[in-house]
Amino acid sequence: MYKRQQLVGTDPATGKEKWRTEKNIGDTTVESAGPSLVRVRGYAGDGGTRFDQLLKPGTGKVQADVPEGLDNLSCPFDQAKTLVCTSQNRLVALDSTSGKELWRLEDDQADGRFAPDVTASWHGRIYARTSSTTAVVLDARTGKDRPAGLDVAPVLVNDYQGLVLVGRELLAYPTRG
Known part of the structure; x- marks a missing residue:
């Protein structure tokens, strides 16, 4: 049986769920993208569609799509902008x-x-x-x-x-x- 996988944001103080992605996701990487964003990249569970986005970790809302062709690159934050x-x-x-x-x-x-x-x-x-x-x-x-x-x-x-x-x-x- 296939278990549905979704990205979930939780409150660090309480551990309670704050948001959940609507779509199934597959292999996913989440990394810091600055003081107010995380970068989420991987494959959607809908047949392998590739995604690479910047999300607001408090709400799970997409702030921006990362430009195409950078999905295999790590993009560390310079601690400024x-x-x-x-x-x-x-x-x-x-x-x-x-x-x-x-x-x-x-x-x-x-x-x-x-x-x-x-x-x-x-x-x-x-x-x-x-x-x-x-x-x-x-x-x-x-x-x-x-x-x-x-x-x-x-x-x-x-x-x-x-x-x-x-x-x-x-x-x-x-x-x-």
């Missing part, structure tokens, strides 16, 4: 409230730019490498280059420090702003 979607040959920035695509870099673009290897994103900055020795920082909202400061690409960043992996050593550098 942007979802940073990345793969080996593509970097796409989405507004974290509307899901609107802000910009993209893909290998072999006409302007000669290509998608760098993203290591971290934090507060409007995307940290990446274009080679084993060259670090870059991009503005998360525009995709434009920003001054990198040090020639390192942190793997984890917060208000106080950036952690950089150098060989087998993890080094901490202070952050500014």
